Amino acid sequence: xxxxxxxxxxxxxxxxxxxxxxxxxxxxxxxxxxxxxxxxxxxxxxxxxxxxxxxxxxxxxxxxxxxxxxxxxxxxxxxxxxxxxxxxxxxxxxxxxxxxxxxxxxxxxxxxxxxxxxxxxxxxxxxxxxxxxxxxxxxxxxxxxxxxxxxxxxxxxxxxxxxxxxxxxxxxxxxxxxxxxxxxxxxxxxxxxxxxxxxxxxxxxxxxxxxxxxxxxxxxxxxxxxxxxxxxxxxxxxxxxxxxxxxxxxxxxxxxxxxxxxxxxxxxxxxxxxxxxxxxxxxxxxxxxxxxxxxxxxxxxxxxxxxxxxxxxxxxxxxxxxxxxxxxxxxxxxxxxxxxxxxxxxxxxxxxxxxxxxxx
Amino acid sequence: xxxxxxxxxxxxxxxxxxxxxxxxxxxxxxxxxxxxxxxxxxxxxxxxxxxxxxxxxxxxxxxxxxxxxxxxxxxxxxxxxxxxxxxxxxxxxxxxxxxxxxxxxxxxxxxxxxxxxxxxxxxxxxxxxxxxxxxxxxxxxxxxxxxxxxxxxxxxxxxxxxxxxxxxxxxxxxxxxxxxxxxxxxxxxxxxxxxxxxxxxxxxxxxxxxxxxxxxxxxxxxxxxxxxxxxxxxxxxxxxxxxxxxxxxxxxxx
Numbered sequence: 001x002x003x004x005x006x007x008x009x010x011x012x013x014x015x016x017x018x019x020x021x022x023x024x025x026x027x028x029x030x031x032x033x034x035x036x037x038x039x040x041x042x043x044x045x046x047x048x049x050x051x052x053x054x055x056x057x058x059x060x061x062x063x064x065x066x067x068x069x070x071x072x073x074x075x076x077x078x079x080x081x082x083x084x085x086x087x088x089x090x091x092x093x094x095x096x097x098x099x100x101x102x103x104x105x106x107x108x109x110x111x112x113x114x115x116x117x118x119x120x121x122x123x124x125x126x127x128x129x130x131x132x133x134x135x136x137x138x139x140x141x142x143x144x145x146x147x148x149x150x151x152x153x154x155x156x157x158x159x160x161x162x163x164x165x166x167x168x169x170x171x172x173x174x175x176x177x178x179x180x181x182x183x184x185x186x187x188x189x190x191x192x193x194x195x196x197x198x199x200x201x202x203x204x205x206x207x208x209x210x211x212x213x214x215x216x217x218x219x220x221x222x223x224x225x226x227x228x229x230x231x232x233x234x235x236x237x238x239x240x241x242x243x244x245x246x247x248x249x250x251x252x253x254x255x256x257x258x259x260x261x262x263x264x265x266x267x268x269x270x271x272x273x274x275x276x277x278x279x280x281x282x283x284x285x286x287x288x289x290x291x292x293x294x295x296x297x298x299x300x301x302x303x304x305x306x307x308x309x310x311x312x313x314x315x316x317x318x319x320x321x322x323x324x325x326x327x328x329x330x331x332x333x334x335x336x337x338x339x340x341x342x343x344x345x346x347x348x349x350x351x352x353x354x355x356x357x358x359x360x
Numbered sequence: 361x362x363x364x365x366x367x368x369x370x371x372x373x374x375x376x377x378x379x380x381x382x383x384x385x386x387x388x389x390x391x392x393x394x395x396x397x398x399x400x401x402x403x404x405x406x407x408x409x410x411x412x413x414x415x416x417x418x419x420x421x422x423x424x425x426x427x428x429x430x431x432x433x434x435x436x437x438x439x440x441x442x443x444x445x446x447x448x449x450x451x452x453x454x455x456x457x458x459x460x461x462x463x464x465x466x467x468x469x470x471x472x473x474x475x476x477x478x479x480x481x482x483x484x485x486x487x488x489x490x491x492x493x494x495x496x497x498x499x500x501x502x503x504x505x506x507x508x509x510x511x512x513x514x515x516x517x518x519x520x521x522x523x524x525x526x527x528x529x530x531x532x533x534x535x536x537x538x539x540x541x542x543x544x545x546x547x548x549x550x551x552x553x554x555x556x557x558x559x560x561x562x563x564x565x566x567x568x569x570x571x572x573x574x575x576x577x578x579x580x581x582x583x584x585x586x587x588x589x590x591x592x593x594x595x596x597x598x599x600x601x602x603x604x605x606x607x608x609x610x611x612x613x614x
Contacts, residue, residue, distance in 0.1 A: 299449070
């Protein structure tokens with residue numbers, strides 16, 4: 001009896017991994033096609049595949065097909081790719097934050113990391129405008145995501161230093177410190193906005209709620225290296241995060257270099273949160289809800305959680321973006337309004353469920 | 361041989377360890393005893409490599425512990441901490457497998473280890489709702505999985521392995537410790553219960569005020585005079601061959 005149950009468990013394991021990854025990948029494909037198909041002009045998925053295939057072969061469309069090709073390739077494709085990068089990046093950054101802080105409530109958007117990135121980005125827009133004049137163009141373009149990355153890095157390091165004492169992370173201290181850092185960064189951003197010009201002010205407004213509206217190929221290219229860095233870090237971090245779930249001392253006992261794991265995690269979190277803020281503003285709840293969903297469906301093991309969270313985060317953000325740009329068409333809702341609108345009630349529901357479970 | 365020599369640790373002007381020493385031999389069980397605040401936990405942390413002593417040295421098979429990378433150290437020794445809260449809803453077998461070096465046979469090792477602590481039937485259950493005793497045995501299974509995946513029989517450090525166990529489970533764990541020693545594992549356990557210490561130990565090391573106050577076989581260390589000196593209580597040690605025993609009912613504070 002016991003043996004057959006164990007054998008069954010073992011047999012189920014690889015199947016579960018395949019099922020989880022397959023399901024998440026399928027959602028990404030569906031969201032990708034939907035994001036390219038849906039808009040003021042609806043384009044059939046079949047046409048989209050043709051247009052993408054033709055573009056990959058290097059063929060240029062002409063005549064009537066040109067209009068659709070332009071919409072798909074020049075308007076919707078950069079936005080869709082940016083959405084995948086940003087959604088995947090914030091979901092991964094969320095999962096890593098929760099893992100390293102050993103807390104399912106930790107999320108870069110909630111504990112001040114994204115605000116730190118936003119402050120640094122705002123400073124760059126106001127001050128960097130003058131600097132960019134003297135910088136080589138490549139560096140001037142990379143300046144915004146780099147600054148946001150640094151802002152997120154400083155906020156994360158500060159948060160960790162404040163909330164961790166002798167290897168123990170206090171949850172309450174972390175949440176309060178996060179609130180304080182978020183408020184401080186918001187105040188700093190407000191101060192920066194105060195001295196900003198009208199044009200700069202318009203650039204700021206989308207940060208308060210986040211948007212994929214300004215998507216360009218340049219932004220895709222700017223975000224890509226940061227998200228790749230985060231993805232590479234995640235492949236090195238999965239086993240360490242499982243072990244850190246036991247506690248830092250215990251992770252050391254099973255052979256994890258905990259200090260190194262922490263620095264890698266902090267670097268990855270800052271890259272994901274910073275770059276996504278730089279190109280799309282502060283988008284809440286994706287980093288919180290997506291890892292939670294994966295844990296509910298497929299368990300908390302990070303070897304499966306991290307890739308699934310990256311995929312599902314991208315798919316969900318694209319879905320939210322489709323809603324944001326169609327629901328009040330021809331106008332567009334800020335993306336953060338949609339993610340918070342769905343995410344916050346979902347999160348409250350999760351808390352209530354957990355409460356019921358805890359009270360027996 | 362796993363050896364701590366002349367260990368000194370002070371925190372904030374308070375001396376926790378002052379020249380403490382202990383040897384863990386392959387195939388032997390060493391037990392650390394001593395009153396609260398004697399430095400047992402500190403010495404345990406120093407042995408585990410969690411804490412660097414200000415004075416003295418820990419060597420593992422001749423190599424300085426301070427020079428070993430965490431991953432290498434984990435292949436040579438496993439550690440059972442006192443109580444472990446796991447942050448996310450892992451299953452029992454997932455927790456037991458966290459220490460496993462990734463490999464083809466890790467599933468089989470996890471199953472074997474859970475069977476040894478008599479938890480095979482809970483393998484697929486969540487860890488969080490388990491009782492304290494069950495959790496402790498899952499953690500013990502995790503240490504066994506790590507040990508089996510390492511090099512040679514290895515060493516096992518146990519911090520109060522019987523603390524939240526009932527009588528049957530205490531006996532299960534003590535027997536398991538003896539079996540492991542029989543397989544060549546060098547074991548060090550911190551124990552509060554002197555009778556359990558007498559049952560399982562090849563050697564008892566008694567700490568007091570950060571120093572080794574007594575050291576030897578259970579019969580050598582557990583004497584009326586030594587217990588009085590260590591704990592400030594007067595007792596009459598009995599004899600249940602082959603080990604001494606102590607009845608708390610017959611003890612009084614000196």
